[in-house]
Amino acid sequence: MRTRRLLGVLAVVPPPVTVRVPSKVNLHLAVGEARQDGFHELSTVFQALSLTDEVTVAVADEPGVEVIGEGAAEVPTGPSNLAWQAVQALAEHVGRDHTEPKIRVVIRKGIPVAGGMAGGSADAAAVLVGLASLWRLEVGRDELAGVASKLGSDVPFVLQGGTALGTGRGERLIPVLSRHQFHWVIAFDRRGLSTPKVFEELDRLRAEGDPPRVGAVEPVLEALASGDPRQLALLLGNDLQSAAISLRPGLRRTLRAGVNAGALAGTVSGSGPTCAFLCTDAEAALRVAAELAGAGVCRTVRVAHGPVPGARVIGGEEAP
Ligand code: ATP
Incomplete structure (x- = not known):
């Protein structure tokens, strides 16, 4: 187990956590009219696919996001990265400071960027699960889903996986029975x-x-x-x-x-x-x-x- 000096005290550093997260395909996507808030009302059937990203969250001296793999050059590494927004959202939700100790996120992309397969949403969902584990938070999946829905319409689905019917902006989910691969x-x-x-x-x-x-x-x-x-x-x-x-x-x-x-x-x-x-x-x-x-x-x-x-x-x- 690694240790590091934190506020003058020797602290145990938790090991990095890696999360695998699926992409999605819409088997059915009905788009309603534009709403007052600019979003369209959707009715969609999502299926989570084995084309995945892998996201590692770790305590590190240098905070931030690193992206490697498929389409990495097109992904922002600053505050607009959805994975970083997930770090901030979870920290705020549980009242924790993510700058001490600092957090580093490494994203290995397999999901095409801006491809309609929820790649950025997947990385955000992965960070929620990874950080909850790294910080040993006692938050259930439902609570994480609440944070996820504020980050983007597709984040709750890639957090949940399987096959689901999504309504609203796609964030209200009902699991769907699917017997077959x-x-x-x-x-x-x-x-x-x-x-x-x-x-x-x-x-x-x-x-x-x-x-x-x-x-x-x-x-x-x-x-x-x-x-x-x-x-x-x-x-x-x-x-x-x-x-x-x-x-x-x-x-x-x-x-x-x-x-x-x-x-x-x-x-x-x-x-x-x-x-x-x-x-x-x-x-x-x-x-x-x-x-x-x-x-x-x-x-x-x-x-x-x-x-x-x-x-x-x-x-x-x-x-x-
Ligand atoms: P969706 O299917 O949810 O509409 P998408 O799969 O079409 O999304 P994304 O891969 O999520 O698109 O990327 C959309 C834009 O979001 C990219 O052009 C990129 O600038 C930005 N972005 C922010 N964070 C990420 C991330 N972690 N991975 C990929 N793109 C990101």
């Missing part, structure tokens, strides 16, 4: 898309015409309960897809290429531009991924499965 191929685009810009584009398209809207959510919940990927594939839908395609027309080609490669169906994930393709099984996903990687329509291709659990400690010690 679903197998996905994920296509990363060359650049990200800004979530607010995609919502603005949807408002513009709706003011001008009538872009397609998803159907009712109930059949999606039934398909999840049945566990049949073919049934679910017919029901994947996202109201933001037309807006994402309007801003990034090349996505149409990516979506076609995934289906031509043998996927059951493809959808833009959240605000995009990442596309997610549902496949029959793990082997089919590997075949689709190989073919899609050779089609030259995207930057990187990954396979993933879901549902997986939310943010979980994988190194260091669990909170008592």
Whole structure:
């Protein structure tokens, strides 16, 4: 066990804590009209995927955030990093000073940045779980979820994981029964898309015409309960897809290429531009991924499965 001098007293330094946190795909995303507060009312079915970030929180002499891995150069390391905002929010919530001892956060990104897969939200959720463990806080998951919802609409879901129906801004969650492991191929685009810009584009398209809207959510919940990927594939839908395609027309080609490669169906994930393709099984996903990687329509291709659990400690010690 390491020790360090704190306010002139020799103190035990807790070991670093590493948390693995999932990304999300929206199986169904219905966008209502813009509210008074500028947010849109959403009804969405999230699934947590095995495409993950790993976040380590540690006591260190040099505080702050370090980002490595997928898209790291595009992620801010200052106060606008959502992971750092999570440090501040949890410290404030429990009335603790995060500057003595100082906290350092290292993010290993696997989730595409600005990809519509809740990468920043995932890092914030991971920090909540990691710091609660590092500081040995007696806070339950419900209390952490309360802090999470103030940080962003998707933070409570990646904290919880699994499959869930989200309403409000997406932060009010009801777990959904999902019997089956679903197998996905994920296509990363060359650049990200800004979530607010995609919502603005949807408002513009709706003011001008009538872009397609998803159907009712109930059949999606039934398909999840049945566990049949073919049934679910017919029901994947996202109201933001037309807006994402309007801003990034090349996505149409990516979506076609995934289906031509043998996927059951493809959808833009959240605000995009990442596309997610549902496949029959793990082997089919590997075949689709190989073919899609050779089609030259995207930057990187990954396979993933879901549902997986939310943010979980994988190194260091669990909170008592
Ligand atoms: P969502 O699906 O929740 O709408 P997203 O996956 O499209 O989000 P993020 O990866 O969360 O997008 O990034 C959106 C922006 O947030 C980035 O362009 C980046 O500037 C900023 N950001 C702040 N903190 C982080 C973080 N820890 N990881 C990634 N991006 C971050």
